[in-house]
Amino acid sequence: DQQVKQNSPSLSVQEGRISILNCDYTNSMFDYFLWYKKYPAEGPTFLISISSIKDKNEDGRFTVFLNKSAKHLSLHIVPSQPGDSAVYFCAANAGGTSYGKLTFGQGTILTVHP
Amino acid sequence: GAGVSQSPSNKVTEKGKDVELRCDPISGHTALYWYRQSLGQGLEFLIYFQGNSAPDKSGLPSDRFSAERTGGSVSTLTIQRTQQEDSAVYLCASSLRGLRTGELFFGEGSRLTVL
Numbered sequence: 001d002q003q004v005k006q007n008s009p010s011l012s013v014q015e016g017r018i019s020i021l022n023c024d025y026t027n028s029m030f031d032y033f034l035w036y037k038k039y040p041a042e043g044p045t046f047l048i049s050i051s052s053i054k055d056k057n058e059d060g061r062f063t064v065f066l067n068k069s070a071k072h073l074s075l076h077i078v079p080s081q082p083g084d085s086a087v088y089f090c091a092a093n094a095g096g097t098s099y100g101k102l103t104f105g106q107g108t109i110l111t112v113h114p
Numbered sequence: 115g116a117g118v119s120q121s122p123s124n125k126v127t128e129k130g131k132d133v134e135l136r137c138d139p140i141s142g143h144t145a146l147y148w149y150r151q152s153l154g155q156g157l158e159f160l161i162y163f164q165g166n167s168a169p170d171k172s173g174l175p176s177d178r179f180s181a182e183r184t185g186g187s188v189s190t191l192t193i194q195r196t197q198q199e200d201s202a203v204y205l206c207a208s209s210l211r212g213l214r215t216g217e218l219f220f221g222e223g224s225r226l227t228v229l
Contacts, residue, residue, distance in 0.1 A: 004156070006156075032214050034213075041222065042222055043118070043205055043207070043219075043220025043221050043222050043223060044157070044205075044220050045220070046217040046218060046219075049214075051214075089156060089157065091157075093213060093214065095214075097170075098170075098172075099164075099170075099212060099213075099214075100145065100147060100162030100164060100170050100212070100213065101159045101162060101170065101172070101173065102147075102149075102157070102159060102213065102218075103159065104149075104156035104157040104158070105156050106154070106155060106156040107156055
């Protein structure tokens, strides 16, 4: 049972354009969401997070949008840069007894072309 | 270095053998996590340690898997009688506070191949 899904395995965009990565979840107990970026042969690195009490969080070129009614979140990168090329994972946390547990999606490979 | 350190970086073993994977978290981080990533999959939660509290072992896939954290610092993940489906990259992470109030810092992972 895949509780967090990233339905696009890959995304290709031109440098300077917007990248939009999507993520859907099924567990209504999730109330905290995160995005991680991963380069080959490295561990994932934290990008940005959002609590379910918000619908938007910005950090520089990165913005995460949360639509609770649709159980959908998205990561916008504007403008996209070649160095953003990596695998992006969304992750969700339910709190409570699952406080230490993140449930990850399968990842989306982003390629930004110069 | 100041990051999360994992060893070995690569381990090839034969089916049925036991393996130990080690994680050295960032100094002072009270929370430590183990995840694994199988080929083409997302990261799968295995276990979470927070200070002196009982660990959350709910993600361990079978009783062949166990983990301990000694002295609140170094952690060892042990897989007994390895199977081919155990082949994956095993990732360790640590955080200063909980994952909602700070980042999880991941190591580079230990790639396990079971022949």
